[in-house]
Amino acid sequence: MTYRKYMVLTLMLCVTAATAKDIRMLNVVDGAETIDTPMFMVTHEKPFFGLAFIYNSVQPVYLIDDEVTFIDPEGTLVVPSEASYVGWKSRYQLAMISLDKSMMATFKNNRLELKTDAATSLNKTVGYTDSVSAFSELKYAHLWGWLRSIALGIEWLLTTINNAIGHWGWSIVLLSVVMKFLLMPVGLMTLRLQRNVSKNQTLLAPRLLEIKQKYKGEKAHNEMMAAHKELGISPFYTLKPLFSNFIQIPILVAIFNALGEMSALEGQGFLWVHDLSIPDALIDFGFAVPLLGSSLNLLPILMTLITLFSTIYYRNDLAPASETKKQKVNLYLMAFAFFVLFYPFPAAMVLYWAMANVLQFIQQKVLGN
Numbered sequence: 001m002t003y004r005k006y007m008v009l010t011l012m013l014c015v016t017a018a019t020a021k022d023i024r025m026l027n028v029v030d031g032a033e034t035i036d037t038p039m040f041m042v043t044h045e046k047p048f049f050g051l052a053f054i055y056n057s058v059q060p061v062y063l064i065d066d067e068v069t070f071i072d073p074e075g076t077l078v079v080p081s082e083a084s085y086v087g088w089k090s091r092y093q094l095a096m097i098s099l100d101k102s103m104m105a106t107f108k109n110n111r112l113e114l115k116t117d118a119a120t121s122l123n124k125t126v127g128y129t130d131s132v133s134a135f136s137e138l139k140y141a142h143l144w145g146w147l148r149s150i151a152l153g154i155e156w157l158l159t160t161i162n163n164a165i166g167h168w169g170w171s172i173v174l175l176s177v178v179m180k181f182l183l184m185p186v187g188l189m190t191l192r193l194q195r196n197v198s199k200n201q202t203l204l205a206p207r208l209l210e211i212k213q214k215y216k217g218e219k220a221h222n223e224m225m226a227a228h229k230e231l232g233i234s235p236f237y238t239l240k241p242l243f244s245n246f247i248q249i250p251i252l253v254a255i256f257n258a259l260g261e262m263s264a265l266e267g268q269g270f271l272w273v274h275d276l277s278i279p280d281a282l283i284d285f286g287f288a289v290p291l292l293g294s295s296l297n298l299l300p301i302l303m304t305l306i307t308l309f310s311t312i313y314y315r316n317d318l319a320p321a322s323e324t325k326k327q328k329v330n331l332y333l334m335a336f337a338f339f340v341l342f343y344p345f346p347a348a349m350v351l352y353w354a355m356a357n358v359l360q361f362i363q364q365k366v367l368g369n
Helices: 003-019 050-056 133-138 145-165 168-182 184-214 217-231 237-261 298-312 321-342 347-367
Strands: 032-035 059-064 067-070 076-078 085-089 093-098 104-108 111-115 123-128 281-289 293-297
Touching (some): 067 133, 093 133, 145 168, 145 237, 168 184, 168 237, 184 217, 184 237, 293 298, 298 321, 298 347
Antiparallel strands (some): 032 111, 059 067, 076 104, 085 093, 093 123, 104 111, 281 293
């Protein structure tokens, strides 16, 4: 491409940018108007890095009654005529426009094009999702309906706790304690199943070792199946604790969505944490580390140290020594994975998980492994 073509392309982009309006400044649509992605929703004083980048995004949406439909930001879509609202949603904020029956709305490259036959007043809503009850369906709209209901329930519980004690940081700590007690039956069931797994491993270990030394291939497989049958142990006995753990996963997903999207946490401090809605950055590096971000965050380090401390003291008297060693290796790897996962996320989420790890260690010491 020649220099002149570069200049023409740059001029076209500038003209396009100039013709796109700020949603807050536009009050009337006369003929056709192009509305840009709201810059106040795009601009972040402290953007998120790594896997937490989702909190930087602004998602175009439209509503038909109470049903929310997300739009591909980089595609082109003619909004259905039955849509009642169209606009953008970010982590905390929304910018929505009420669609008049005479309007035709098209999203193109994350810009909204509105066309009308005659001058039409623009009915718009700009603000925090939490403070606009008319758009409550936008909250956790990316979750399945039943999972969204759990997230709303967690939000209600955390708000109720905060109304009682008046501090969001300690409310999150107490939420972790409350959820630990509520999930205690599932935790005890998992512990019982894990103990059964350890007992079965102890029974099977010498038989399986003997079979591996004597046989190979299909013969070894058949002998192993026979050993399981003789001892009355299902070949899939190790999967039972996993199934009970799956019960807790949707609840954890709901908790982290609530802690990530509650605007009430914005600007709330706790101990050394200045703002629970962002990472607890102690030192800014001035450059970004892949997956981790551009700051030294203390909470994820403490969370990981708690997990490592718990793993060091982990023992399983019911399982063979080799199996206990394998379990410890898996716990160390999990601690590293969670460190990378949680490091760039909001401090509220890391605080909850760190407290959950403390409670898990206490349970481990009281009830055993």
